[in-house]
Amino acid sequence: MEIVRTVAAMRAATEAARAAGRRVGFVPTMGYLHEGHLSLVRAARERADVVVVSIFVNPTQFGPGEDLSRYPRDLERDVAMLTGEGVDLVFAPEAAEIYPEGARTFVEVEGLSDRLEGASRPGHFRGVATVVTKLFEIVRPHVAVFGQKDAQQALVIRRMVRDLRIDVEIVVGPTRRDDDGVALSSRNVYLSADERKAARAIPRALAAARTAWERGERDARKIVATARAVLDAEPLLRLDYLALVDADTLDPVERAGGEMLLAVAVFAGKTRLIDNDIFAS
Numbered sequence: 426m427e428i429v430r431t432v433a434a435m436r437a438a439t440e441a442a443r444a445a446g447r448r449v450g451f452v453p454t455m456g457y458l459h460e461g462h463l464s465l466v467r468a469a470r471e472r473a474d475v476v477v478v479s480i481f482v483n484p485t486q487f488g489p490g491e492d493l494s495r496y497p498r499d500l501e502r503d504v505a506m507l508t509g510e511g512v513d514l515v516f517a518p519e520a521a522e523i524y525p526e527g528a529r530t531f532v533e534v535e536g537l538s539d540r541l542e543g544a545s546r547p548g549h550f551r552g553v554a555t556v557v558t559k560l561f562e563i564v565r566p567h568v569a570v571f572g573q574k575d576a577q578q579a580l581v582i583r584r585m586v587r588d589l590r591i592d593v594e595i596v597v598g599p600t601r602r603d604d605d606g607v608a609l610s611s612r613n614v615y616l617s618a619d620e621r622k623a624a625r626a627i628p629r630a631l632a633a634a635r636t637a638w639e640r641g642e643r644d645a646r647k648i649v650a651t652a653r654a655v656l657d658a659e660p661l662l663r664l665d666y667l668a669l670v671d672a673d674t675l676d677p678v679e680r681a682g683g684e685m686l687l688a689v690a691v692f693a694g695k696t697r698l699i700d701n702d703i704f705a706s
Contacts (some may be wrong), residue, residue, distance in 0.1 A: 426507065426508050426511075426512055426513060426514070426515060426516070427513070427514050427520075428444045428452040428505070428514075428515045428517055429515065429516050429517070430517060430518055430587050431518065431522055432518065432522050432563050433469075433582065435461055435477075435514070435516050435518075435563050435564060436440075436537045436563055436564075436565070437611070437702070438475065438476070438514055439514075439564055439565050439566070440565070441572045442475045442494065442611050442635050443565065443582070445464045445644045446594055446632050447473075447474040447475050448472070448474045448475070448567045448568070449473055449474075449475050449476075449477060449495035449561070449564065449566045449567050449568075450469030450470065450472055450473025450474075450475065450476045450477070450566060450567065450569070450570065450648075451469065451476075451477045451478075451479070451516070451561075451564050451568070451570070451593075451666070452465045452466050452476070452477070452479070452550035452569070452570050453478075453479045453481075453557060453560050453571075454478060454479060454480055454481075454502050455480070455483065455496065455611065456480040456481075456497075456498055456499070456611070457496075457497040457498060457499060457502075457503065457611040458480060458507070458611075458613065459501075459505050459601075459609045459610070459613075460601050460676055461572055461574065461600070461601035462478075462610055463506065463510055463607075464598055464599075464630075465570040465572055465594070465598045465634075466478060466510045466512060466570075467510065467570070468570045468596055468598045468644070469501060469568065469569075469570045469596075470511065472512070472567075472568045472570075472594075472596065473566075473568055473622065474677075475513045475514070475565050476510075476511070476512050476513050476514075476565065477512075477513065477514045477515075477516060477640065478507055478512050478516070479515075479516040479517070479518075479564070480500060480503055480515060480516070481516070481517065481518055481520075481523065481560075482496050482498065483533075483552055483553070483597060484520055484524075484552075485524070485548075485552030485555055485556060486549050486550075486551075486552030486553050487549075487552070488546050488548055488549065488558065489567075491546070492572055492615075496611075497612075498518050498609055500517060500697075501525060503535070504585070511588065513656070514544065515561075516563070516564065519697055520592065521558065522542070522584070523559055523560075523612050528697075530555075531551050531554075531599075532551070532558045532585065532589075533550070533551045533554060534550065534554055534556045534581045534584050534585050534588070536674075537550070537577070537580060537581050537584055537674075538550035538551065538554070538581060540576050540577075541577055541666060541668060541670070541675065541688050541690075542578075543577070543691060543697070544666070545612060545665050545666060547586070550577075550581050551579045551580055553582075553680040554581060554582070554585050557582055557585070558585065558591070559590055561586075562665045565595055567593065568593065568596060569582075569592040569593050569594070569595055569596070569597075570597075570598055571595065571596070571597050571598070572597070572599075572600065572601075573597050573598060573599050573600045573701070573703075574597055574600040574608050574609075574610070574699065574700065574701070575677070576672075576686055576688060576701045576703075577584065577686075577688065579597045579638065580672075580673070580675070582595060583595050586682075587648075598651065600700070600701075602628065604626035605621075605625050606625055606627075606629070606632075606704075607621070607624045607625060607627065607628060607698075608627070608628070608699075608700045610698065610699075612696055612697070612698065613696075613698075614655055615694075615695070615696040616693055616694070616696055617694065619661060619689065619692040620661055620694045623659045623660075623661035623662050623691050623693055623694075624662070624691075624698060625701050626655055626656055626662060626677075627656070627660070627662075627689060627691060627698060628660040628691065629702065630652040630653070630655035630656045630667075631652060631700060631701070631702045632685055633651050633652055633655050633663040634648050634649070634651050634652040634669075635652075635687075635702055635704065636651075637651045638681055638704055642681070642683070643678065643680050643681045644679075644681075645669045645677070645678045645679050645681055646679075647686070648669055648681060649668065649687075651671050652667060652687065653667055653685045655659055656689070656691060660672065661693060661694070662691045662692070663691060663692040664689075664691050665690035665691055665692060665697065666688070666690050667687075667688070667689045667690075668687070668688055669681065669684060669685055669686070669687050669704075670684040670685065670686050671683065671684070671686070672684040672689065672703060672705075674688070681704060681706070682706055683705070683706065684703065684704070684705045685703070685704045685705070686701055686703055687702045687703075687704060688700075688701045688703075691702065
């Protein structure tokens with residue numbers, strides 16, 4: 426496995442692979458990897474001859490007061506994990522490689538970026554869309570794999586790729602969870618033992634909403650209220666948002682039908698956690 430630090434070297438490596446007729450798979454990450462990331466790597470391996478993983482803590486998707494400076498980083502650990510998965514190339518650039526001095530160009534997907542996560546974290550998806558566009562231009566993958574836990578991010582990326590006519594297949598892998606049901610996240614390392622125990626209420630809330638829906642409840646407010654009751658019963662959690670929306674447009678729904686996204690964000694102490702479930706009828 427090769428660790429690549431510069432845009433020029435990364436482009437040269439994947440251009441050589443393409444010229445040799447090899448299919449390039451790509452998994453963009455911010456590092457501090459876990460089994461969820463590795464499942465995306467395996468999905469890329471199934472679809473490509475050469476697998477590239479980027480490790481880049483993107484500064485433009487963090488807002489004021491967010492955890493950019495303390496976001497967990499351990500490149501040596503990440504590289505060891507990726508070596509075990511047979512990854513071919515790790516792209517680990519410095520910020521100046523991605524954002525040249527004086528950079529003033531950004532990508533924004535209107536209508537999807539200002540809701541849910543976007544409403545709570547203004548500018549977040551502008552940063553995401555911008556860095557992913559840059560990474561796609563640098564790596565030039567045939568296929569890129571993202572995780573369902575970041576459902577809104579995946580939707581934004583799909584729409585961006587469609588609108589900008591970027592020639593890449595987007596694959597979304599399922600959310601991976603620990604044995605207690607909590608979605609795997611690099612930020613889970615921040616949780617105290619009590620906060621981690623409290624976080625188990627998040628998947629329980631989603632499960633309660635799904636049970637209500639499966640039993641025939643179609644009033645969106647009642648489905649959401651069912652999930653909220655589970656979260657409200659846990660005093661260490663503070664709700665940011667909980668919403669049942671159309672899975673394609675993120676428009677709020679009144680009556681459950683079609684494909685819907687139940688999205689939630691909560692604070693466990695100072696740590697912000699997100700999760701979701703897809704309902705389809």
